[in-house]
Amino acid sequence: MRWTLQPSPEPEKVQSLSQTLNIDPLVARLLVQRGIETYEDARKFFRPSLDDLHNPYLMKDMDKAVLRIEKAIENGENILVFGDYDVDGTTAVSLVSSYLKTIYPNVATYIPDRYAEGYGISYTGIDYADDNGVSLIIALDCGIKSIDHVAYAKEKNIDFIICDHHRPGDILPDAVAVLDPKRTDCHYPYDELCGCGVGFKLIQALGAERGQTIDDLLPYLDLVAVAIAADIVPITGENRILAHFGLQVINSFPRNGIKALVYLSKKQKLDITDVVFILAPRINAAGRIRHGNHAVELLTEADFDQAVLYASEIEKYNADRKELDKQITMEALAQIEENNEQEHFTTVVFKDSWHKGVIGIVASRLIETYYRPTIVFTESGEKYAASARSVSGFDVYDALEHCAEHLEQFGGHKYAAGMTLKKENYAAFKNAFEQCVRATIPQELLTPEIRIDAEIDFSEITPKLTRILKQFEPFGPMNMAPVFVSRNVTDTGYAKKLGNDESHLKLFLKQGNSEGFGAIGFGLGKKIDVASEKKPFDVVFCIDENQWNGTVSVQLRVKDIGN
Known part of the structure; x- marks a missing residue:
């Protein structure tokens, strides 16, 4: 140390x-x-005061997003709320869909299958929307780089509203509205919101159109607090306010899904650490082991007894996740030793049978042993898919940008990212990533601080x-x-x-x-x-x-x- x-x-x-x-x-x-x-x-x-939350209309394209949703409601269109399969995505989908259903019935949800579709907006999801007469998709915690997908949807007369918090590329998707505080042309006062946080700003704007105040939206803050804790975003500014009041909701009048998870945990009162280590892994386990839909079902369930049944199932998924995590970590550590890679500046490992749902956790585990930027690959259809984790102070997303020629696609932020590549490019990428990190990382960052x-x-x-x-x-x-x-x-x-x-x-x-x-x-x-x-x-x-x-x-x- x-x-x-x-x-x-x-x-x-x-x-x-x-x-x-x-x-x-x-x-x-x-x-x-x-x-x-x-x-x-x-x-x-x-x-912290709810009065200090920023006006949602300060976010670029918020007016366009609200206008398009109001038009969909007026015309009786079918709306699909689409989100990533992790905690941030499933809480965001639960939040926006449950709010919309209080004002409009024609709302459905969609979480992509981690294994069949992969991260983010999928062609399968767009086809599902088309088959079900959907003309508006609201994408949460994903989509900022989905240029081809949004164009594909447009050909089918399906509009997109994107609510994301990941770093955009040079070109934005041709969506009706792109809500992302990290857009260079967005001057929203706080750019560290998580995906669920951006979703909350959207319902805040929709609520304002209906004369609702922030007090009317308090019941949604339990979901926002869980997402903030799970996504490891800064607890400053708006995030601090939302987390503070969200924790109060969790400990006083949470939605039934969260109440069921707390009930099974036997904890009397949860703090932010409990949210990180008790609630978040269980919500995540649904998408890792089975399907993210299970998390949305839990978080939107109106009946407490049914929510307890859903939570019990998710508890089993989490137990399975722990076993897989332990087994794969041991195999990855053995691989590093067998290949004599202990002195490398990076850790990049691969095995075709590793469970795609836990490779991100395994990457974090490997950093506990070999403290350096780490990527864990597994086979995903005809390609390799991976999760990356970084060490404090080093921007792994920037490193991936330098190796982009070897990748099919990638996305994420400074300390965590996901990617896919063609199998034949794995060795070249592994070498390029090692050389990039070796040339750019300060030596002291390889020792935990x-x-x-x-x-x-x-x-x-x-x-x-x-x-x-x-x-x-x-x-x-x-x-x-x-x-x-x-x-x-x-x-x-x-x-x-x-x-x-x-x-x-x-x-x-x-x-x-x-x-x-x-x-x-x-x-x-x-x-x-x-x-x-x-x-x-x-x-x-x-x-x-x-x-x-x-x-x-x-x-x-x-x-x-x-x-």
Whole structure:
């Protein structure tokens, strides 16, 4: 692990904010590091307000999208809501279709089959629309590069509205409206929305035409919060507002599908981490193992008992996904060793029998062992299909653009992408990708980094600080849980390994004469020697609360220890 202490912000800014808000300089420093420098910034951060959501009509083409939908409703046209098979896509389809059905009956949904059709808008889906008399397709979380597909639909007199958040190519599809805040000619104030977030802006605009306020749309925010958490978009600006209120919906009056998943999880209250690790994998499992339609059925089900049945099925899909993920990861690691590729700057592996639904997860797993840009390929019909994942700080999408001559198609963003290529181009692509990354990646990015916000003494860890840090939630990209380092701490002799495989580390830490704290280090079992025999060491950690038998205490979540 590479420990990087964040540069101290300008002292004047920290002091000014500390005085303005009457807060500890440590808290002021953490806020300034997050770009919060004024009272108004702090108000928006600590007190998210739905009033601060932007006018949806600021998004390029929003007026065209609303006009076309209103025309379809007026003329009694059939509308097809089309979306990707992952969490962002299925939540977006569930959101837009369920809203439209409250104002108009002729609405159907379509999720492409991951294996038969692949990612994004498909010719099969367009043919399905044509066969069923659909004249308007609303595509969510996909479509920004589907130039040929949109042209094909136009030949069949089918219009498209595209709602996407991925980076566009040089040419946009010839759709009636292309809603994507990442369009270079779109001046919407916030460009980090997920696909479901763009879908929410669409229904916000449609609602405004009907005199509906944001309060009328609150019930849809559980879906938006799940998508924000799953798609790993920055928890800043509008995303922070939508995630904050979406979590409230999840914990108070969620739709039956989410209520069923929470019910089966036996959790009382979910935070953003629970959404990432409990809800998102299960919703994703439908599209990975069976079909994304199962997720949409769950998320739009009106009857709770039926939703529980759907959720139970999805629970089984998720268990299958875990087994596949584990098996394929082991096979991929063995392949890397057999080919002596441990010293490469990239990981690119292939096996024709690997399950297409879990290769993205496997790519993330491989990064845990060999920390470098990773692509996992499998066979998909006459071609190879792959999922790419990157390491912090490296833009894998840019690298793919440099290797585009070997690819059939690709799409995604900085840290995750998908692609297909002809079988005969695999070896050339693998070599080109390795050479591109080798030539462009800074050497330090090949070592995992822990970004540390501040160095503190244990004496500064108080219940008041813990309460304030809780108000920094929800955490996520661009607003990660604050990370601290403390020097010369010792374990009081309680250090022990935990877990069936003894992979975790339990400690009780003290520093000088300060109060001691219980600490847990997930995945740090191998470092027990550093903490044993009461030898002093340095510790990097987040501050958590531990609830046990009705008692709440401060607990340190250790990220790394070292001498």
